[in-house]
Amino acid sequence: MTHLDLQDGWTLTATAGDLPAHLADRLRSGLRVRVPGTSHTHLLDAGLLEDPYVDDHELRLAWMKRVDWAYERELVLDPPAHDERVDLVLEGVDTVGTVLLDGEVVLRTRNMHRSYRVDVRDRVRPTTQRLRVELASALTYAEAEAQRLGPRPLAYPQPFNTIRKMACSFGWDWGPDLQTAGLWRPVRVERWRVARLAGVRPLVTVEPDGTGVVEVHVDVERSGLPGGEVPLVVHATVAGAEAVARVDPTGTSAVVRLEVAHAPLWWPVGHGAQPLHALAVELRAADVAAPAAVRGTGPVLGAWTRRIGFRTVELDTSPDDQGTAFTLRVNGRPVFVKGANWIPDDHLLTRLTRARLARRLDQAVGAHLNLLRVWGGGIYESEDFYELCDERGLLVWQDFLLACAAYPEEQPLRDEIEAEAREHVARLTPHPSLVLWNGGNENLWGHEDWGWKDELDGRTWGRAYALEVLPAVVAELDPTRPYAANSPTSPGFAPEDVHPNDPDHGTHHQWEVWNRVDYSAYRDEVPRFCSEFGFQGPPTWATLRRAVRAEDGELASKEHPTFLLHQKADDGNGKLDRGMAPHLGVPADFVDWHWAAQLNQARAIRFAVEHYRSWWPTTAGAVVWQLNDCWPVTSWAAVDGDERPKPLWYAMRAAFAERLVTVQPRDGRDALVVVNDTPTLWKGVARLERQRLDGTVLSAADLPLTVGAWSVGTFGLPEALRSPEAPAGEALVVTLDHARTVHTWVEDVELDLHPQPLSAAVAPTQDGFQVDVVAHSLAKDVTLLVDHLDPDARVDDALVTLPAGARARFRVRTSAPIDPQDLLRVPVLRTANDVVVPVVRRAVAAR
Structure with missing residues (x-):
């Protein structure tokens, strides 16, 4: 060829x-x-x-x-x-x-x-x-x-x-x-003779004894020309195993079975290694005189190579006392899904490169994610995307491309949807990262809940795609992977019988938060799996300054038409203001507003993730909307359209950490919840202190605890630590090994936060600076917004809450000629304290 x-x-x-x-x-x-x-x-x-x-x-x-x-x-x-x-x-x-x-x-x-x-x-x-x-x-x-x-x-x-x-x-x-x-x-x-490889579809399984099995399904197209009707041989190799299959002179398909003893297992990131093995397939003309098990001796008519990984994947959707589970099992192990939704990383798709995708996926792994959901309003991604996920152990949940609409089932649309599904299901079978096929986004929910029925008046709307066409394609072409009818969906139930977005059954989307209610409402439900939830925030300052400007070239204010063009959500700024008001207040100054909006986004998602993780295994996954942006915009993304991490990215990294300590309500009382998402026992002594904001210890206790591998432990708090004497002036500080959480009983707008709680110093390093801070009063969410000084600058940490007396070191990478002292001043060095206190003072002055 x-x-x-x-x-x-x-x-x-x-x-x-x-x-x-x-x-x-x-x-x-x-x-x-x-x-x-x-x-x-x-x-x-x-x-x-x-x-x-x-x-x-x-x-x-x-x-x-x-x-x-x-x-x-x-x-x-x-x-x-x-x-x-x-x-x-x-x-x-x-x-x-x-x-x-x-x-x-x-x-x-x-x-x-x-x-x-x-x-x-x-x-x-x-x-x-x-x-x-x-x-x-x-x-x-x-x-x-x-x-x-x-x-x-x-x-x-x-x-x-x-x-x-x-x-x-x-x-x-x-x-x-x-x-x-x-x-x-x-x-x-393409020019070719005799026959060509029209499709190669490896189905990978692992036997109970550890034998890796690859069934390579091969489709052959014959030329239909002289010499085309000859016997063929398909030869396949992987990990030292080799096998052949013959195709008779008129045949167009074959199955080659390969077995690899004691196959090394491919695991999601955080659960083990990701060994990959080159699977090579060749098509040749057969030597009619040779035994059937001998590979052909003629020229290669077609060759195909991909890397595969040995692993099993199951989706547990069994009914239980709480409803219907939605738990992913890889190699038999239940996995708490720490995920984010993925959209095309550039709206202009042909500009996407392997290098750009690698940077984004490294950011996903850096935030402790183990899954990306390729959302149904985008595209089937390139081979680069799935190969990079294979290498990193990032699981992929793949939507079929139907989103937020009623889709006609008439021709030619029906055949087109089935044809594209067949092509991509077959194409993506080699990738161990791909663990779930999903029939679309919010289509079943929309039909049940958004007034579609009256508007449709009996017309088709896509039910057949979700419940008939797409599951049949997956069952035929990729029976090694599970299929879900939609996101959200209630598995095992018709959508008219059990609501597709019922939190007790299968997957759930939580959009009341953001659209209508405060983020504290995340705790009002314990979903079996939350596959969409999110909160908006503006992009980084440098991205705004580059791409969102007024007519005079200066940065547009949040009320300016250009800013609103880059804010696509219905009443987006209004929802941002209403969302931050109960927690931080709404600053009047644009620089402060920008910081408060980003901070509130980060806090909302961390609040939700810690809540969901605390309920494992009842809640089996949390998939944030969304990881990435496709252009500069105020959105739900953790990484903005110029590839810069927003504060939300750091919040996700903290909330999805392998080991997490959090205070959560249980039975009307605060409890300590310890999440251990590692293969080893977590045994230690938690130090608990109820402090004044200036660090004065009012009560303390040491709590010995043990939490098993891949488990969550819940521990009651001593009476003296559960309730404050003066809620506006106290905090509960919990330290366990290197994990720490600071819990307050009232929102920041009600806390007596010191407006300048830090002392800080800066020193040069080989690739930038280090900034050392020490808190003399509770300092919430200490952050360096270094892109205010250099669009290319990066900092290693953010949103670090320090009780009085605690220290932190930030490493800033930059090659720009900046004044080091600028790193210690607003708008670069920020805390929640410095944005909340002026709001409180204005409210007091207004009264």
């Missing part, structure tokens, strides 16, 4: 639509471009667009939604031999495409999430040919389909549910409305 990559030599032309006057001539005459790419990235590369992520530029690009485009290039191919196939392969067309060779249509595409292969052997000419890909407006097509099929309810105004395109292309409450069009994955010509 030979490949001709078609990266270069393309011309992109706008063929229809209202174009800006200053671009019209250039776009109609054509741009020289390389693929993969899309309309937006090509115009950016040519210097014809302003960065759509900056300021109000998103609005200025609305014209691109209604433009039709055409890619065209010369194609010079040698005439095929009498026995040679010539295929045109397009790995990703975004989205409504017509492919022509010398003016003749060879393919029509309607699905961004599929790849395409066309036999063009009979169309190859001994002259220069023209390959053309015409792309119609996805929005225009989707609107026409919505009109044809009848209205279906959805979360946003544009009909993303009638076209197989990344749903968030049409805008989301954290993402821009930039509807790309292009050849977003590679294009090539």
